[in-house]
Amino acid sequence: MFSAKDLNQAKTRQHLLKIAEKKGIKLNKTLRNLRYEEELKQLQTELVNLQRWVYQKKLRVAVIFEGRDAAGKGGSIKRFVEHLNPRSMRVVALSRPTEVEMGQWYFRRYIKELPNPGEIVFFDRSWYNRAVVEPVMGFCTKKQYDRFMVQVPGFEHMLYEDGVHLIKFWFSISREEQQRRFESRLQNPLKQWKFSPVDMKGQELWDRYTYYKEQMFSRTHNTFSPWIIVKTNDKRVARLESMRYVLSQFDYTGKSRARTTLLPDPNVIIRYFRYQAQIDI
Numbered sequence: 001m002f003s004a005k006d007l008n009q010a011k012t013r014q015h016l017l018k019i020a021e022k023k024g025i026k027l028n029k030t031l032r033n034l035r036y037e038e039e040l041k042q043l044q045t046e047l048v049n050l051q052r053w054v055y056q057k058k059l060r061v062a063v064i065f066e067g068r069d070a071a072g073k074g075g076s077i078k079r080f081v082e083h084l085n086p087r088s089m090r091v092v093a094l095s096r097p098t099e100v101e102m103g104q105w106y107f108r109r110y111i112k113e114l115p116n117p118g119e120i121v122f123f124d125r126s127w128y129n130r131a132v133v134e135p136v137m138g139f140c141t142k143k144q145y146d147r148f149m150v151q152v153p154g155f156e157h158m159l160y161e162d163g164v165h166l167i168k169f170w171f172s173i174s175r176e177e178q179q180r181r182f183e184s185r186l187q188n189p190l191k192q193w194k195f196s197p198v199d200m201k202g203q204e205l206w207d208r209y210t211y212y213k214e215q216m217f218s219r220t221h222n223t224f225s226p227w228i229i230v231k232t233n234d235k236r237v238a239r240l241e242s243m244r245y246v247l248s249q250f251d252y253t254g255k256s257r258a259r260t261t262l263l264p265d266p267n268v269i270i271r272y273f274r275y276q277a278q279i280d281i
Contacts, residue, residue: 042260054251058117067171070181093124
């Protein structure tokens with residue numbers, strides 16, 4: 001460990017690193033954490049700039065976070081919105097539909113949540129519940145599922161034509177990492193609320209999830225509303241790179257003065273195509 005004398009003598013970070021090397025103190029993990037926090041700070045600063053520009057231009061931006069349970073959707077959204085102005089930003093995480101909503105057109109409950117002019121809305125799961133979770137768990141009929149798959153490209157094309165900027169993320173996690181995160185949730189009293197019986201079935205029904213996920217990609221991925229796959233086995237990297245992707249999609253004021261790269265890593269952020277290798281197959 002560092003002594004008080006070491007800390008008093010170290011005038012710069014490089015000097016402190018030399019002392020650590022001389023004394024055999026391993027700082028790799030600490031340095032990784034510092035680099036992550038610094039990158040996160042810079043990207044969150046750019047998100048604030050983006051939000052201000054979206055508000056001034058009266059744009060409408062919707063960012064969808066989809067993926068298997070424990071893929072890191074909620075944690076990423078938390079970092080996205082941490083320093084944004086709540087007056088022109090919302091997080092939407094709808095509960096199960098009411099009896100009245102179940103008798104309405106499926107998209108109606110989501111239309112009410114779409115962004116207003118000058119607003120960014122983050123969807124923690126979305127209308128794509130009907131594409132994967134509901135058919136896997138038996139929460140919808142085959143007729144309802146088939147109707148949704150026919151209607152959703154048209155629905156999103158109408159949003160595109162009306163000027164809504166829609167970004168669709170699929171957070172991809174391996175089966176082994178999902179199981180590890182489930183076990184971690186059960187051991188942490190602050191995260192136990194995130195775990196449900198449906199989560200456990202996600203492991204049992206892994207292959208059915210894969211089948212419906214692939215059906216969703218092949219039938220709802222298009223030029224005006226593409227699926228962006230985010231590899232999330234490393235949650236921190238996934239958070240940073242998904243932020244970079246969103247920022248890369250807009251030519252906002254001050255973008256050229258960013259103090260970090262705004263180009264996402266193509267090894268982490270991948271536009272869906274049929275024959276690519278995926279980690280959650």
